[in-house]
Amino acid sequence: MNDPDDTEDFGLRAFEDLKNTVQKSNKAYSDVAGKLPALVKQLEALGTKSTKAAQRVEDAAQAVTSYVKTDRRTLLISCGFGAIALVFCAGFLGDIKGSRTGYAQGFAEGQQEARQRDALAEWSVSSPSGRLAYEMDRVGQIQAFGMCRIEGYKVRTDQKGTWCVSTSGNGLEWPLARP
Numbered sequence: 096m097n098d099p100d101d102t103e104d105f106g107l108r109a110f111e112d113l114k115n116t117v118q119k120s121n122k123a124y125s126d127v128a129g130k131l132p133a134l135v136k137q138l139e140a141l142g143t144k145s146t147k148a149a150q151r152v153e154d155a156a157q158a159v160t161s162y163v164k165t166d167r168r169t170l171l172i173s174c175g176f177g178a179i180a181l182v183f184c185a186g187f188l189g190d191i192k193g194s195r196t197g198y199a200q201g202f203a204e205g206q207q208e209a210r211q212r213d214a215l216a217e218w219s220v221s222s223p224s225g226r227l228a229y230e231m232d233r234v235g236q237i238q239a240f241g242m243c244r245i246e247g248y249k250v251r252t253d254q255k256g257t258w259c260v261s262t263s264g265n266g267l268e269w270p271l272a273r274p
Contacts, residue, residue, distance in 0.1 A: 109229070110220060117216045124209050131202065142188070149184035156180065243271055 156177030219225035231237040243250045243259035250271065251260045260268040 106226075106230075109233070110226075113216065113220055113229075117213070117220075120209075120212065120216075127205075145184065145188050149181070149188065152177070152180045152184055240269075241272065 156173070159173045159177065219229050228237060231240070239245050240259075245259070247262055247266065248259050249262050251258045251268075257271045257273070258268050259271055260266070
């Protein structure tokens with residue numbers, strides 16, 4: 096059968112593997128977080144460049160209008176093209192600002208997800224319930240319990256929710272999570 100030392104060694108190996116996985120995740124998170132300031136600087140540099148480009152377009156439009164003061168048609172056409180160019184530049188600047196906002200939001204969501212994963216990993220390593228859940232999942236039993244697919248049990252629904260109950264009426268019962 097199973098020697099108690101084999102079971103303890105297997106459990107220790109499993110938790111050592113989990114610890115290594117958490118350490119790798121932390122290292123990957125640190126690597127990504129280290130690259131973020133450089134990306135922010137690049138985005139700021141692009142914003143400065145696009146502002147300068149917009150200023151050059153505006154200066155060019157003013158120069159064109161000063162040369163064509165005598166010809167109304169030429170003036171209107173030039174102003175139209177200048178306005179179109181300014182609209183495109185403004186759209187480009189708006190896109191860059193929107194990208195920064197999206198970047199900040201994505202970064203915050205990534206941090207939140209990493210915190211949740213760290214908390215889950217801590218629970219699974221440091222609590223008896225977490226260790227039991229890990230072992231049940233490892234042998235494929237946790238899905239059966241979660242969906243009430245155990246011999247001698249059935250699903251019952253009432254006003255309080257959905258429950259897994261014994262068909263004989265004498266066993267344990269527990270609430271089922273909604274999928």
